[in-house]
Amino acid sequence: MRKRVFRVGLLLVLPLVLAWGCLAPTAFAFTEEQRLLSEVWRIVDRAYVDNTFNHQNWWFVRQKALRQSLSDREETYNAIQQMLASLGDPFTRLLKPDQYRSLQTNTSGELTGIGIQITQDVQTGELRVIAPVEGSPADAAGIQPRDRIIKIDGTFTKNLTLDEAAERMRGPAGSAVVLTIARDQADPLDVELKRERISLNPVFAELRPQSQDNTIGYIRLNQFNANATAELTNAINQLEADGATAYILDLRNNPGGLLQAGIEIARLWLGTGTVVYVVNRDGIQDSFDASGEPLTTDPLVILVNQGTASASEILAGALQDNGRAELVGERTFGKGLIQSLFNLSDGSGLAVTIAKYETPNHHDINQRGIAPDVVVQQALMPRDQLGTDADQQYLAAVQLLTQQAVIAGAG
Structure with a gap:
């Protein structure tokens, strides 16, 4: 009798396993957007300096990100940026194709913009000046190390990633950008800068x-x-x-x-x-x-x-x-x-x-x-x-x- 019951139970379970196996490839196949997000997750998982990933379960972060609606590339980029932001490290970041191309020029010897190196405060999210490039518009305007950049053309920098802020400050030679600068305890000051082609003679x-x-x-x-x-x-x-x-x-x-x-x-x-x-x-x-x-x-x-x-x-x-x-x-x-x-x-x-x-x-x-x-x-x-x-x-x-x-x- 026991053998018979066991065989019946096995017959009941086996079709379920087979059915799930048939459905799995379709139900769990990644879309192109999900594949890109997973690609980013894997790189960080292998290479990031902090193996606690800012004291969080990095796998759960991935699963949560994949549950979002990723209907186009911009939504995917936003989901990736949110995932990376959980690390609390402004230097680990996504570079969209145009940002990635622009980054290559920063170390090549020439760039177009206002000539300023920036960082982001981990605790406050504030954008800070590391230093202006010698002879650049930022240098001529008197922008100094550790100045805080509150706004770029009226947009609060706390709402921007490091590279989004850098991208807003770049632009064609002759065009202008307005930075709202705060220094020490003084009131913020608007500074208009005209972008130039900057030769980086080191x-x-x-x-x-x-x-x-x-x-x-x-x-x-x-x-x-x-x-x-x-x-x-x-x-x-x-x-x-x-x-x-x-x-x-x-x-x-x-x-x-x-x-x-x-x-x-x-x-x-x-x-x-x-x-x-x-x-x-x-x-x-x-x-x-x-x-x-x-x-x-x-x-x-x-x-x-x-x-x-x-x-x-x-x-x-x-x-x-x-x-x-x-x-x-x-x-x-x-x-x-x-x-x-x-x-x-x-x-x-x-x-x-x-x-x-x-x-x-x-x-x-x-x-x-x-x-x-x-x-x-x-x-x-x-x-x-x-x-x-x-x-x-x-x-x-x-x-x-x-x-x-x-x-x-x-x-």
Whole structure:
């Protein structure tokens, strides 16, 4: 009797299993929009630096996103952005096809716009200025590091992603954009800027004799773009040939750029030593080291301030921790996260924070910055006054190098 009951039960269950198996491919087949969302989810699942995904069940986030109505690409983009926003990381973000193409120009050596590097405050969502690009409309208008951008053409920036804000500030040369800027406790101010084609010449260099035995090579590095390493190499070689005996490397208001450029430029100054450690979500450390002959072993002072960020901090931290340079100025910005770009199947892109970096002495820079060896507070000044007698941080660097020259001469 038991055998008979068991067989009947099996016969009742088996058709249900077969029926579900027949229906599953149709009922659960992904649409093109769902496939794109899942593609993004998988990349983040494999690569994101925080394996707690901001202390949430990342699989449940995916399931919730897939339950939304995704009838067109714009709805899919919105769902992806909501999914990524749950990570609490403004640097992990979707780049729509036009935004993705625009991003490629930011490190190529030329762009059209107002010339400003921005970030987004994780806690408040406020858009903040890292630094204006030298010689840009933003620079000429007096926009300063850590200024808050409240509105762009009347639209509140809290309602925009980082790339949507950047896209609104870009545009054809000659067109205008109005930024509502807040600084410290002052009332917000509307600033109208006219967009221009901006050539990103990353290096300014000049020989500045101080005495018969002390000639300083002053170098201002504005951005770590594709041209930076070659331009800086040429500058150092020329200054060496002209008789420089010491150097000031000005990284103030340098918002960073290409990680590899920061590493390569550190190697121009270092013979040996670690440049930077890279730490992923498993705690595995990779390191980039210097090996070979530096272009010069002359004394070096680096100028830093609140606008010194990202690759600039890698360079400053590497040379400070290796005892190659002393830092003068103010604590740096504190961006120590590394993003990687992924191509998506529809021509858009995905920027994902995949790791953080640490200085050779294992200092975590993110949201902490780097403390200078010699602190010199200074109000932000027009770019054309940097490196002049009106610049107290620059004068402090000159004094430091002059003292070292005197001591070396006495020895």
